[in-house]
Amino acid sequence: MKTVQKFTLLSLIVLFAAGCNKNANTANDGALGSDAASRVYVKPGSYDEFYAFLSGGFSGQISVYGLPSGRLFRVIPIFSVDPEKGYGFNEETKPMLNTSHGIVPWDDAHHPELSQTNGETDGRWIFINGNNTPRIARVDLTTFETAEIIEIPNSGGNHSSPFTTQNTEYVVAGTRFSVPIPQKDIPIKDYKGNFKGALSFIKVNPETGNMNVEFQVLMPGFDYDLAHSGKGKSDGWTFFTTYNTEEGNSLLEVNASQNDKDFIAAINWKKAEEYIKAGKFREIPANYAHNVYDDKKHSATSTMIKTVRVLIPEECPGLVYFLPTPKSPHGVDVDPTGEYIVGNGKLSTDLTVHAFSKVLKAIEDKNFDGEAYGIPILKMDAIVGGVVKDAGLGPLHTEFDNQGNGYTSMFISSEVVKWKVGTWEILDRVPTYYSIGHLMIPGGDSQKPDGKYMVALNKITKDRFLPTGPELTQSAQLFDITGNKMELLLDFPTIGEPHYAQGIAASKIQSKSLKYYPLAENEHPFAAKAEKDTKVEREGNNVHIYMTTIRSHFAPDNIEGIKVGDKVYFHVTNLEQDWDVPHGFSVMGAQNAELLIMPGQTETLVWEPKQEGVIPFYCTDFCSALHQEMQGYLRVSAKNSNVPIKWSLGE
Amino acid sequence: MKTAFRTMLTMLIGVTLFACNQNSKGATAKGATTEESSQPQGQAAVKDDVSNPNVLQIAIGSASHTTLVAAVQAASLENALVNAGPLTVFAPTNEAFAKLPAGTVEDLLKPENKAALANILKYHVTPGNYSKEFLMKFKKLGQANNGSVEVEIKGGEIYVGGAKIIASIPASNGIIHVVDQVMLPKE
Known part of the structure; x- marks a missing residue:
């Protein structure tokens, strides 16, 4: 002991002496091993081993990082408009944000979920839920752009979503808030029995990725919190945690915590498919938007869908069972074998682990503990496979490595606890800084985890970074989990709230990443695929400018004949066919945003001049040595003027 | 040394x-x-003398809770008490600890009894921020040690696990109710 102290003392002195010569910020690395820096250092020009996709939470975006470096590569706008990229501001992407409530330009995006093939992440798409106005988005991982958004009908808050089945047959969407279905004007106090929770199964087309709401299971009016689908032996089932089985409609912090146990709802979706096939569904009226972006037309379309198929548990025996689980379970996570279903009772200190084989046995033996709304409740004693005792305070979520270990985040005790699947013994615990929510191991919710790194996603950072006023960045913390002890390597700041994340080996995505859109395949109705095709057309008050952009000019760059009160559409096609050469377009007084046009793409900005004059426009993305020369003028004349439409370049 | x-x-x-x-x-x-x-390593080590004090800071500053603070430190529970919570903490006074049979506190503070001590202390913590009036809505509370504790109203006074609330102090991450007895988990 004494020797250790002496050693520590010596190293401290060395450290402080070193601190004299340079910025002592490096001294703030806690109890890290001295080689942590080299283990996260990806030398300039080298690539990270993993992509990490962190949700932006209330920023409505996904941010893309490299692991282990923590370097930020891209922020993908999904549910939120993004003036930087013109997303939601240009005419092509506005329909992406259409809903039954009209354009909704923001959402709270929680759970990114990579598509899987045979239980393994395949790097094709990443899905994410919008909580507030219930939606699921699909991002294409060749373009890193939002490709599709589908609204979820009959939902009141799309939290338990969009967890995938093992071959991405479905992504799911469980409602957090139960609501009257169909919606109607009734007193809130009539909640009990009148409000229902819809658990939606969104079918994913295996070729195109396109989504449709295949069916919904209309469940009792509980709150459906999180979900995970079975895998391996439990493939064909999806598990949803519930709280508020008390069906309280006010002061839930008291009223939803009265029962010692809530349920995990186990849905047999293969059985559901049989019922659908047999016609045992009801088709009910609905109204929800389905928005698809077309990479050839470079435009999104929004379609309103008017019906949805629902299954009623009472009418479909064997479709749903309730697994009693202590104290308002939050996360429900299935181990890589599919045998164990971990329910993290957030008001408990224990993790309750159900064994899938026991669940099947209890169903077979009709080992029930009564029923709720016609749904059999399995006997808890008959299905519990194990309990991780005294794991920590406020257990939330579990991910798995490839060595048969579980890693559970503890909100209140601010730590990650590592435990052995099967023996339920606690192997290690490590503090996080601070107040961890989700955690992520690349592939950690699939059948094939990459058990090298674990990322803790923290809500609070207080003293971890230089302060920036009342709002501080939230953070991700990277741990090495290859040894017996988890080792903290790196803190890095995040965009918005890094609510949940997914990670994947870079090799599964890197080579498929698109470099440009082939101009020959551009089917945008207003594309000008060569400078000779550029033109300006007037249709009443609407003026369509077919414009091109290439290093380093716009065609045309002098335009006359625009009048006050016109609605001017700049349809700008980027003629470049070279990687990483977008052009920007902006015009003075535009009340939306800029355009940021990828090579081969066409985008449209609407501009409504309100006063006469000569108005400049220019390229905003530093594209070339002559970027500053990339400019043009528009002449705006009085409403009743006779100035003819005229356009030119270099005249 | x-x-x-x-x-x-x-x-x-x-x-x-x-x-x-x-x-x-x-x-x-x-x-x-x-x-x-x-x-303490973690949130309890955050230096912030400007924000409203949290549960731990209030307890540390209270002359009548030195035994409780010593117990929290012995059980390494500091970080749990500075968490975003919110937390309702039932804080027995030094006198309350003194009411325990002679030697109990000394025993509990021994390193080998750390788990038992932590269990008792967590039995004094409810996840939630519940004022005295608000507590009257409950019949029982779920505690951080996984147990539950009864709430009773006797003669207009509120008792939690048999302990009487004698003062209440709001904290930045919850509330402290000063109680006149140490609450002992049932099993």
Whole structure:
């Protein structure tokens, strides 16, 4: 002991002496091993081993990082408009944000979920839920752009979503808030029995990725919190945690915590498919938007869908069972074998682990503990496979490595606890800084985890970074989990709230990443695929400018004949066919945003001049040595003027 | 021996820092958190004298809760009490601890009884921020040790697990109810 102290003392002195010569910020690395820096250092020009996709939470975006470096590569706008990229501001992407409530330009995006093939992440798409106005988005991982958004009908808050089945047959969407279905004007106090929770199964087309709401299971009016689908032996089932089985409609912090146990709802979706096939569904009226972006037309379309198929548990025996689980379970996570279903009772200190084989046995033996709304409740004693005792305070979520270990985040005790699947013994615990929510191991919710790194996603950072006023960045913390002890390597700041994340080996995505859109395949109705095709057309008050952009000019760059009160559409096609050469377009007084046009793409900005004059426009993305020369003028004349439409370049 | 060591260390750090004359704040935190494992590491170590005090800061500042604070430190529960929570903490006074049979507190403070001590202390914590009036809505509370505790109203006074609330102090991350008895988990 004494020797250790002496050693520590010596190293401290060395450290402080070193601190004299340079910025002592490096001294703030806690109890890290001295080689942590080299283990996260990806030398300039080298690539990270993993992509990490962190949700932006209330920023409505996904941010893309490299692991282990923590370097930020891209922020993908999904549910939120993004003036930087013109997303939601240009005419092509506005329909992406259409809903039954009209354009909704923001959402709270929680759970990114990579598509899987045979239980393994395949790097094709990443899905994410919008909580507030219930939606699921699909991002294409060749373009890193939002490709599709589908609204979820009959939902009141799309939290338990969009967890995938093992071959991405479905992504799911469980409602957090139960609501009257169909919606109607009734007193809130009539909640009990009148409000229902819809658990939606969104079918994913295996070729195109396109989504449709295949069916919904209309469940009792509980709150459906999180979900995970079975895998391996439990493939064909999806598990949803519930709280508020008390069906309280006010002061839930008291009223939803009265029962010692809530349920995990186990849905047999293969059985559901049989019922659908047999016609045992009801088709009910609905109204929800389905928005698809077309990479050839470079435009999104929004379609309103008017019906949805629902299954009623009472009418479909064997479709749903309730697994009693202590104290308002939050996360429900299935181990890589599919045998164990971990329910993290957030008001408990224990993790309750159900064994899938026991669940099947209890169903077979009709080992029930009564029923709720016609749904059999399995006997808890008959299905519990194990309990991780005294794991920590406020257990939330579990991910798995490839060595048969579980890693559970503890909100209140601010730590990650590592435990052995099967023996339920606690192997290690490590503090996080601070107040961890989700955690992520690349592939950690699939059948094939990459058990090298674990990322803790923290809500609070207080003293971890230089302060920036009342709002501080939230953070991700990277741990090495290859040894017996988890080792903290790196803190890095995040965009918005890094609510949940997914990670994947870079090799599964890197080579498929698109470099440009082939101009020959551009089917945008207003594309000008060569400078000779550029033109300006007037249709009443609407003026369509077919414009091109290439290093380093716009065609045309002098335009006359625009009048006050016109609605001017700049349809700008980027003629470049070279990687990483977008052009920007902006015009003075535009009340939306800029355009940021990828090579081969066409985008449209609407501009409504309100006063006469000569108005400049220019390229905003530093594209070339002559970027500053990339400019043009528009002449705006009085409403009743006779100035003819005229356009030119270099005249 | 340990104390002497600590003093020496502090002096050394002081001297080095004086010589350095820069970035002293970060470096001090480092010295405090890495060397002594008994020191709080985590949110409890965050330096913030400006925000409203949290549950732990209030307890540390209270002359009548020195036994409780010593127990929290012995059980290494500091970080749980500074968490975003919110937390309702039932805080027995020194007198309440003194009511326990002679030797109980001393026994509990022994390292080998750390788990038992932690269990008792967590039995005094409810996840949630419940004022005295609000507590009257409950018949029982779920506690952080996984147990539950009964709430009773007798003669207009509120009792939690048999302990009477004698004062209530709002904290930045919850509320402290000062109680006149140590609440002991049932099993």
